[in-house]
Amino acid sequence: MTQDIKFIQGNEVCVEAALYAGLDFFAGYPITPSSEIAEHMAVRLPGIGGKFLQMEDEISSICAITGASLTGHKAMTATSGPGFSLMQEALGYAIMTEIPCVITNVQRGGPSTGLPTHGSQGDVNQARWGTHGDHAIIALTASNHQDLFQITVEAFNLAETYRTPVILLLDEMLGHMREKLIIPKVDEIPVVKRLRTAVPDGVDFHPYLPREDGRLPMSDFGDKHRYNVTGLYHDMWGFPTSDPQVIHGLIHHLMDKIENRVEQLTRYKEYFLEDAEVILISYGSSARSALHIVKNRRKRGERLGLLELQTLWPFPAGLVRRKTRQADFVAVVEMNMGQIVDEVKKVVDQHKRVFLVNRVDGGFITPENIKDMIRLIQGRGV
Amino acid sequence: MAVHNYIRQRFFPHLWCPGCGHGTILNNMLRAVDELGISKNDLVMVSGIGCSSRISGYVDFHSLHTIHGRALAYATGVKMSQPRLNVLIPMGDGDALAIGGNHFIHACRRNMDLTAIIMNNRIYGMTGGQFSPLSGEGILCTTAPQLTIDRSFDTVELALASGASFVARTTSFHVREITKLIARAIQHKGFSVVEILSQCPTHFGRKNKLGDASNMLEFFKKNTTPFGSKAKQDNPELIERGIFRELDIPDYCADYERTIQKAQKGKSS
Incomplete structure (x- = not known):
């Protein structure tokens, strides 16, 4: 069996994986460093009969994909920092109306125009808290092209399973880096199809009434069931309501369907954690340098380990607590002023054992950077 | 079929004030749909936020009540992904031309087969009577206690300049014209804009001493004239009604189908 091997940019991996997951609608707006996603979509989609909109x-990009999802299509948009800021209101709308879609943010340095051509992981908290009001969100990331392919497909799967927008957080390094990718064979990664209602024509359909398993079957706009979709608090038919009991039920449903399923939603990788005295926690492209230094130090007999998070939100608190129990200290490696480190501090037994190892000058955090900071933490000097 | 077959009765009574023009527009919009005999399953109504936007909940179509100013953007996604659907987008003047102004001009330019209906009462009613980009100068509003100094857009000129292929205007007084123009707009293949001047007696009329709803309707009767009429030449202050443009040019989805064909042909060769 020959393998389909490619040597491509991370942004292109995201496109190929989205198509694998069944995407046939993309809307976007040019912005560095995510533009290649739109460019590759524009090349690939018409050829398979899909739709591309600039x-x-x-x-308008996130609004368009939300509209397309309602007619039964798997849809995505892709952007970077400033564009992700603009999308926040409509992201909340997709959360409230429970419309599946994927929003990819190829992170660059911020705030504001910041560093368009340099990488960063500064939007982790924005992914969690960017839109207004209480809400839950799923945000995923990966550190290499093979994982990125898998995680992108999972982003679509989770969006469909939980009827929610899913944030895919890339960063400039990952998006523009080229490395080997083996395209998985058809069916090698499971693809979750849109769950459509079995309610027949003429029978009252409740688009916002969860089944016993918590899932909400949909009906395509244009199909036999006509229903209302609104960003207002709404009842099981989608009609606006100010009934306190219904409001209470909806906000808890929106939170619980994600926050009560942290274990099912958690994706991670671990390296040498069993006997690790020093545990690095990292994600996205930073995890590449973290892994490098862990392997390098292991060769010298130092007991370093790495916990690589792929699900950032909902934060895998239980996993992090379990895995770090035996460590002397935990160093969170990220390219921001400390966004995941705060979450880690909240969940480890002694938050004083948790340190931030970061770089925020636009440069890629190197194994050397990490090594130096670990030595400082250990009191060994650089 | 009677108009009530197109409404969701459980959603009534509606939230519009007594004397509001929006109910008249809803009624005559449904008559247009009825005349054309379009199946309710083939109709999608997409709206934004504001008094006018609540209209989408009242109709028994597929209805999408979205966020302020972005109705056209959501509608673009619906239509592009499922071109066989008829998509109606009722919007208020602030929704369509202030916060949504950019989407409006781009929707005009793109010429996707959508029907935009701008229910223009020259005021933000839901938030309590602030001026809109259609209020014009010298209007008393809650955010212009010394009268407005902002100049207004002319919706028709803006739509024409932005490339909409069907542009029309009428008022809530001219009820049969509403039905006729909306029916023509729905049938038109391409982006259509129908501006309907509507009265807000609660905020616009009361503050500006224009009398009650019937006085405001009378204003529409007396101060408008059919497009191209001699009356306009005699009195340039009159507002013109009717169809200003009806152009037969390819709509966006048809063009995109050709893009798909080109891409697929390129692949096989």
Whole structure:
């Protein structure tokens, strides 16, 4: 059996994986460093009969994919920092109306225009808290092209399973880096199809009434069931309501369907954790340098380990607590001023054992950077 | 079929004030749909936020009540992904032309087969009577206690300049014209804009001493004239009604189908 091997950019991996997952609709707006996603979509989609739209801004892009998802299509948009900021209101709308879609953010340095051509992981908290009001969110990331392919397909799967927007957090390094990718064979990664209602024509359909397993079957706009979709608090038919009991039920449903399923939603990788005295926690492209230094130090007999998070939100608190129990200290490696480190501090037994190892000058955090900071933490000097 | 077959009765009574023009527009919009005999399953109504936008909940179509100013962007996604659907987008003047102004001009330019209906009462009613980009100068509003100094857009000129292939205007007084123009707009293949001047007696009329709803309707009767009429030449202050443009040019989805064919042909060769 020959393998389909490619040597491509991370942004292109995201496109190929989205197509594998069944995407046939993309809307976006050019922005560095995510533009290649739109460019590859524009090349690939018409050829398979899919639709590509270049919209007038990022707001309309996320709105367009939300509309397309309602007619039964798997849809995605892709952007970077400033565009992700613009999308926040419409992200909340997709959460409230429970419309599956994927929003890819290829992170660059911020705030504001910041560093368009340099990488960063500064939007981790924005992915969690960017839109207004209480809500839950799923945000995923990966550190290499093979994992990115898998995680992108999972982003679509989780969006469909939980009827929710899923944030895919890449960063400039990953998006623009080229490395080997083996395209998985058809069915090698399971693909979750849209769950459509079995309610027959003429029978009252409740688009917002969860089944016993918590899932909400959909009906395509244009199909036999006509229902209302609104960003207002709504009842099981989608009609606006100010009934406190219904409001209470909906906000808890929106939170619980994600926050009560942290274990099912957690994706991670671990390296040498069994006997690790020093545990690095990292994610995205930073995890590459973290893994490098862990392997390197292991060769010298130092007991370093790495916990690589692929699900950032909902934060895998239980996993992090379990895995770090035996460690002397935990170093969170990320390219921001400390976004995941705060979450780690919240869940480890002694938060004083947790340190931030970061780099925020636009440069890629190197194994050397990490090594130096670990030595400082250990009191060994650089 | 009677108009009530197209509404969701459980959603009534509606939230519009007594004397509001929006109910008249809803009624005559449904008559247009009825005349054309379009199946309710083939109709999608997409709206934004504001008094006018609540209209989408009242109709028994597929209905999408979205966020402020972005109705056209959501509608673009619906239509592009499922071109066989008829998509109606009722919007208020602030929704369509202030916060949604950018989407409006781009939707005009793109010429996707959508029907935009701008229910223009020259005021933000739901938030309590602030001026909109259609209020014009010298209007008393809650955010212009010394009268407005902002100049207004002309919706028709803006739509024409932005490339909409069907542009029309009428008022809530001219009820049969509403039905006729909306029916023509729905049938038109391409982006259509129908501006309907509507009265807000609660905020616009009361503050500006324009009398009650019937006085405001009378204003529409007396101060408008059919497009191209001699009356306009005699009195340039009159507002013109009717169809300003009806152009037969390819719509976006048809063009995109050709893009797909080109891409697939390129692949096989």
